[in-house]
Amino acid sequence: MHTTSRLALAIALAGSAGLAYADGSVNIYSARHYDSDQALYDAFSEETGIEVNVLQGDSDQLIERIKREGEASPADIMITVDAGRLWRAEQEGIFDTVDSDVLNERLPANMHHPEGKWFGFSQRVRTIFYNPETIDPEQVDTYEKLADPSLKGKVCIRSSNNIYNQSLLASMIEHHGEEGAEQWAQGVVDNMARDPEGGDRDQIKGVASGECDVAVGNHYYYVRLLTSEDDAEREAAEKVQILFPNQDDRGAHVNVGGAGLVKGAPNHDNAVKFLEFMASDEAQELFAMGNHEFPAVESVGVDDVLASWGDFKKDAVNVNVLGENNPEAVRIFDRVGWR
Numbered sequence: 001m002h003t004t005s006r007l008a009l010a011i012a013l014a015g016s017a018g019l020a021y022a023d024g025s026v027n028i029y030s031a032r033h034y035d036s037d038q039a040l041y042d043a044f045s046e047e048t049g050i051e052v053n054v055l056q057g058d059s060d061q062l063i064e065r066i067k068r069e070g071e072a073s074p075a076d077i078m079i080t081v082d083a084g085r086l087w088r089a090e091q092e093g094i095f096d097t098v099d100s101d102v103l104n105e106r107l108p109a110n111m112h113h114p115e116g117k118w119f120g121f122s123q124r125v126r127t128i129f130y131n132p133e134t135i136d137p138e139q140v141d142t143y144e145k146l147a148d149p150s151l152k153g154k155v156c157i158r159s160s161n162n163i164y165n166q167s168l169l170a171s172m173i174e175h176h177g178e179e180g181a182e183q184w185a186q187g188v189v190d191n192m193a194r195d196p197e198g199g200d201r202d203q204i205k206g207v208a209s210g211e212c213d214v215a216v217g218n219h220y221y222y223v224r225l226l227t228s229e230d231d232a233e234r235e236a237a238e239k240v241q242i243l244f245p246n247q248d249d250r251g252a253h254v255n256v257g258g259a260g261l262v263k264g265a266p267n268h269d270n271a272v273k274f275l276e277f278m279a280s281d282e283a284q285e286l287f288a289m290g291n292h293e294f295p296a297v298e299s300v301g302v303d304d305v306l307a308s309w310g311d312f313k314k315d316a317v318n319v320n321v322l323g324e325n326n327p328e329a330v331r332i333f334d335r336v337g338w339r
């Protein structure tokens with residue numbers, strides 16, 4: 001049976017082009033690293049007989065590599081997380097347009113690039129976390145309220161070089177303009193409980209430990225803590241409440257994990273088949289559930305923890321906007337001294 005072969009791609013990259021260009025394979029450069037992704041590739045191979053070769057790496061490194069390899073690049077598909085990174089890849093010119101009825105019908109229009117340069121296949125929500133013993137949920141039920149002076153010294157949020165925060169600020173620019181977004185960012189900086197440190201998980205743990213009362217993080221880090229095999233992590237998560245912001249107006253800020261067809265893909269048709277497979281019920285479940293994300297195809301089920309939260313309202317803005325506003329977001333972070 002065809003199984004995913006890193007060796008095959010390694011050989012191909014070393015110069016024996018035969019393997020990578022052979023009919024019946026597709027070469028994926030992926031900046032997403034979850035164990036479950038292997039099951040996804042295997043399912044595709046089983047269904048289509050197309051062998052999947054995977055090269056893993058950091059998003060920016062993969063973009064550089066594709067550019068460096070140029071026309072000789074074996075890359076057919078690039079997978080990465082966050083619309084800001086997908087946008088960056090598109091700006092670097094590495095994606096080709098895909099016009100597929102399957103993708104256009106299955107995926108919500110706001111979850112992919114307007115011209116089909118890349119597609120969001122899973123949804124992640126940037127949520128607010130709070131200590132229910134010290135915070136009334138009404139104090140923190142919008143992103144805007146994170147900048148309210150009443151939260152001075154109470155907010156934990158990671159550094160501004162993180163793309164998740166850049167995309168959140170990009171959405172604030174979209175809804176409040178540059179000036180409004182800058183005022184908001186300044187207000188959040190003024191409310192920080194500590195200088196930004198650690199990842200999203202550390203912000204949630206900061207609420208549990210009492211270092212802060214409110215935190216911001218992607219929802220799936222909370223699920224990972226809730227379902228952790230480490231007792232201390234589960235206990236920490238249980239002290240913290242999750243909240244989906246802005247339910248009375250635009251909805252919670254949503255981002256995507258996604259993929260695009262690489263320009264000049266040697267296995268073009270197989271690559272399009274792979275993208276279409278990604279929108280299937282089976283692939284949607286595997287891609288989303290592996291990281292406790294929400295499938296992009298709304299009719300596909302979610303895992304138990306997510307299901308227990310019920311429905312919530314999501315910001316309907318096209319996720320490409322998060323990339324378009326990224327450079328301004330980075331400048332604002334700089335101006336307000338958000339480290």
Ligand code: FE
Pocket residue numbers: 218
């Ligand atoms: Fe993440």
